[in-house]
Amino acid sequence: MSARNSQTKLSVYVRWRPPTQSESVDGLIEQQSCAANTGSLLSISVKQNVGNGRPWTSPPAYKAIFRQDDDNATVYSATVAPAIPQVLAGGNCNFFAYGHSGSGKTHTIIGYEFKNERSLGLCLAASRKLFEALESLNQADDELGLGIGFSLFELRKKIAFDLLNGRTECHIRQGSDGKTHIRGQTEVLEGGKVRVRPLSQRACWTFESFREELRHGLGKRAVGSSSVHDQSSRTHAVLRLEIVNRQLMEARDALVDRESELVPVGKRATDVSIEEQTKAVMRSAEGGWIPNPDYRVNQDRIDKAEAEKAEYEARVAAAEEDINAILSSSKTKCLGANMVFVDLAGAEYHQEKGAQAPLAKQTPQERQEGRQINTDLLALKEVIRAWSSNQPRVSFRSSSLTMVLREHFLGGEGGASAMIVTVSPADRQYSATLNSLKYGSLVGVASS
Numbered sequence: 001m002s003a004r005n006s007q008t009k010l011s012v013y014v015r016w017r018p019p020t021q022s023e024s025v026d027g028l029i030e031q032q033s034c035a036a037n038t039g040s041l042l043s044i045s046v047k048q049n050v051g052n053g054r055p056w057t058s059p060p061a062y063k064a065i066f067r068q069d070d071d072n073a074t075v076y077s078a079t080v081a082p083a084i085p086q087v088l089a090g091g092n093c094n095f096f097a098y099g100h101s102g103s104g105k106t107h108t109i110i111g112y113e114f115k116n117e118r119s120l121g122l123c124l125a126a127s128r129k130l131f132e133a134l135e136s137l138n139q140a141d142d143e144l145g146l147g148i149g150f151s152l153f154e155l156r157k158k159i160a161f162d163l164l165n166g167r168t169e170c171h172i173r174q175g176s177d178g179k180t181h182i183r184g185q186t187e188v189l190e191g192g193k194v195r196v197r198p199l200s201q202r203a204c205w206t207f208e209s210f211r212e213e214l215r216h217g218l219g220k221r222a223v224g225s226s227s228v229h230d231q232s233s234r235t236h237a238v239l240r241l242e243i244v245n246r247q248l249m250e251a252r253d254a255l256v257d258r259e260s261e262l263v264p265v266g267k268r269a270t271d272v273s274i275e276e277q278t279k280a281v282m283r284s285a286e287g288g289w290i291p292n293p294d295y296r297v298n299q300d301r302i303d304k305a306e307a308e309k310a311e312y313e314a315r316v317a318a319a320e321e322d323i324n325a326i327l328s329s330s331k332t333k334c335l336g337a338n339m340v341f342v343d344l345a346g347a348e349y350h351q352e353k354g355a356q357a358p359l360a361k362q363t364p365q366e367r368q369e370g371r372q373i374n375t376d377l378l379a380l381k382e383v384i385r386a387w388s389s390n391q392p393r394v395s396f397r398s399s400s401l402t403m404v405l406r407e408h409f410l411g412g413e414g415g416a417s418a419m420i421v422t423v424s425p426a427d428r429q430y431s432a433t434l435n436s437l438k439y440g441s442l443v444g445v446a447s448s
């Protein structure tokens with residue numbers, strides 16, 4: 001597996017969320033951050049106040065540490081805003097939030113208030129800025145017609161659920177090109193075309209329409225009870241924004257059409273070949289297979305079916321070429337650039353000895369999901385560690401989460417990646433917070 005692009009860096013940030021009233025009463029973690037003498041990364045020291053967890057000081061690893069009174073707009077300015085010019089110059093940028101359940105990942109990435117400017121989650125604040133920039137480009141050249149195409153899905157176990165298409169199940173597979181493909185159900189269309197539905201991508205031409213579409217899609221997201229709260233995201237949500245125009249969207253639709261036409265033709269060629277080969281042999285007296293003297297393989301029939309298949313394959317290749325041509329001949333570099341936001345499902349930790357009972361009761365299924373989420377996050381941790389330290393082999397195939405994120409990790413020149421480690425200041429969640437900080441520090445050190 002290829003190592004990360006040398007220009008792509010992963011910056012790690014920490015965000016403390018405000019304590020709830022009961023957490024303030026029960027006691028808060030003592031924490032302080034300091035700048036190292038050399039370099040610009042920060043370290044954190046934490047100490048449990050009431051419990052007897054061991055104090056810990058991180059190495060210099062974090063690019064910035066946000067305090068409990070820093071709002072989403074402040075976090076956006078420091079983490080995502082610097083990436084907007086990179087996306088407009090054609091780079092791909094990825095942002096994801098990592099942290100234990102209830103630590104503030106959804107609050108940070110998606111946000112819970114869609115209208116208050118300072119509370120917009122990172123993805124909405126980014127899209128608003130992108131739309132502003134695209135509008136200026138469109139005004140300067142009305143042929144560009146730029147907008148944002150987005151896809152939104154959530155991952156649970158090995159299935160991706162397409163939130164823009166009624167939460168339909170999609171399968172995650174690695175294609176012969178080594179890339180990860182997320183494909184929905186197979187549909188038989190008019191004229192015998194067989195379409196394997198791709199993950200939906202919806203084009204929006206204004207920020208307001210994007211916000212409404214996003215809100216609608218997010219409404220389909222699954223929530224359940226974690227060991228910390230009862231509105232927990234029990235899946236990883238992935239939101240991909242791509243700069244598109246109508247020409248690009250139409251070319252993509254045309255590619256899906258050409259692929260749909262190829263499926264029955266390809267199957268027919270395989271069937272003909274198998275049929276001819278089957279007729280050309282017969283059972284011997286001993287039970288083995290021998291040539292059938294009464295049948296001569298109809299090579300013409302096979303060649304005809306293969307020629308038809310080649311013709312349809314060429315149509316697919318031409319449709320792919322059309323897409324590449326649109327991208328390469330575009331008057332703007334940003335066409336096709338991506339921004340990806342990942343709101344990971346919350347890692348769960350066992351409560352410390354003497355801590356309060358969990359706030360929410362979990363069903364056995366939710367406990368099983370919790371174990372699966374932890375397994376995924378462990379795989380992600382290993383991938384980030386290997387990728388950040390430029391190891392030649394990165395085991396992206398170890399979970400469907402890492403398979404899906406593969407493209408985003410390996411994505412292109414001139415991009416940026418950032419991880420925001422969200423943490424709770426509650427003393428009773430000390431070990432969970434410590435775990436997240438340690439994880440972030442490993443990644444931060446490896447990427448520095």
Ligand SMILES: Nc1ncnc2c1ncn2[C@@H]1O[C@H](COP(=O)(O)OP(=O)(O)OP(=O)(O)O)[C@@H](O)[C@H]1O
Binds near residue numbers: 070105107226344
């Ligand atoms: N920085 C913050 N400022 C204000 N409120 C916050 C902040 N971070 C989190 N919260 C609040 O804390 C609660 C839990 O946050 P959130 O749902 O974002 O957690 P999460 O990490 O996504 O949890 P899970 O993984 O279980 O879904 C929410 O009510 C959220 O509004």
